[in-house]
Amino acid sequence: MAVAARQRTGAPGFARRALTSDHMAGWLFVLPAVFLVALFSIFPIIWGFLLSLQKASLLSPNRPYIGLDNYQRIASDPLARQAAVNAVYYTALFVPTSIIIALFLAVALNQKIRLIRFYRLAVFIPVAVSTIATGVMFMWVFDAQFGIANWALGGVGLGPFGWFDSVQGAMPSLVIMCIWGWLGFDAIIYLAALQGVPHELVEAAAVDGATRWSTFRHVTLPLLGPATLLLVVWSTISAVQLFDEVFFVTKGGPLNHTAVPVFYIYRLAFTSLYGFSSAGYAAALAYVLFVVILILTLTQFWLGNRVVHYSS
């Protein structure tokens, strides 16, 4: 943002000033968007904190303040702890697996070979499929009785598996489904980063006698640092916010083994499952989740900036 200003200070002329300096006009241009973002993003984050201090229901305007009771309740709530454990388990499975697969896949998709457009389309296309459609599809693919997954794995002597219905299998099944859905996104980010790697560097390494693997390991991989950092942050954030797939496919089960934080927050605030006055408590949980996301993001960027080398 400082850029635009700096670029222009060099040559102040009539037109330049007329074009660039007008407080009133500037605000008129940005006001509609700024107002909407303030109303639907900044205001809710403040109101959300106030709600977390109240005993609130979404149905009644009567919301008495109860201090930090909601936050104290989190500490002694076994379901909240279970949700946190599930989120950590899902994140630990999803983030490294999806990013490592995407990295090698992007390298392959960056080759100039026949059928490459077909391969790219095959990897990218789940980006266009909604989470619900993906859910309908994978509930059928992973159907314990008639599903194609058990048939294919049975062909190589594995299974049969219970997939979403089994206590041990539900979370890994979710992870597989979500990797199918997100792989295209990750691969696109990596592919864009790979195409920013200068040819001269790779060729120079080859001339110096480096093998393809060591060129990749010591030249390409460090240059992919920023993309990797971005994907780690981005995947972690989306992993701790998992909702659609859990709500639609496993409904938190079996036995709460896939009940993740947003799913629990949704049930507290928008269903009668835990009584109708749990919205304040849900808001407290949501606020804790927000702070966790904030800390994770800042930590990852801080760590990343010490390790990752940005090319200038």
Added chain:
Amino acid sequence: MKVRQSSDVRAAGSTLAATTALAGETGMVEKRRGAWLPFSPWHLLLMPVAIVMLVPLLWVVMTSLETLGQTQHFPPILWPGSFQWNNYPRAWSSVPFSTWFVNTIIVTTAVVASNLLFCSLAAYGFARIRFFGKNVAYFFLLATLMIPIQVVIIPTFLIVKQMHLIDTLGALIVPNLANVFGIFLLTQFFRTLPIELEEAARIDGASRLKVLFRIVLPLSLPALATLAVIQFLWTWNDFLWPLVTIFHENVFTLQLGLMSFQGSHVNDTNLLMAGNVMSMLPMLILFIAAQRYFVRGIATQGLKG
């Protein structure tokens, strides 16, 4: 990436341009080095991956063309022989799919159109006009990218409830009228455009609005298309927000409808998959037709870090 020098902004612009067509799509085929295979060894990795990615989709299509008896068969029937095209009209008429399609199109069109307008206006202000408080306002906007809807869903619900929009299409449109990602994308793009044309037009007495609509926007069609398809994708496939704000079947979007269709047709697998194919098809066609804009939009999300 934290501090953008002016050259970085141009670099960001050229990255945008570079991702328009990912290299390798020009049909160039590299000569093989080792000839131990009649084809590039990369196929050994890519072909299985492509099959794993596509098989679930293809099997859904096959299932949607089977009889109910064929779906309940193990080992699964991969090629049904005779196709039950009739499953599609049956699925379509068993639930109000047409209403859900219309609702989704209304919401998506309204959200995409308003984003194009409001984000263009704001981005022009941020990219081209110097005004008091600009940097602070831009910083706050970008900071809201860190606030996911999931953590503000309860207060946002109460705001929309105050507006008496719950259980109407307005609940799905109003909170999404302007998206920070769109403002960011267009601001970055506008900054890469040469300013001389705009200066000349201003000297000739054109208003800023006229400059924006007659000069800047026509030069920005690729960026606008990118914003449009990404916003279209998000809105079309959104689930959590419609789930909490919409209750009646006649206001459902396609995603809510698909969920309810699944609930009422758990055992009619062939009809369920026909419905699933119909729900996916518009987005898949758009994706294949406008793949480069989707790819660029996603690569730009990468840039915002």
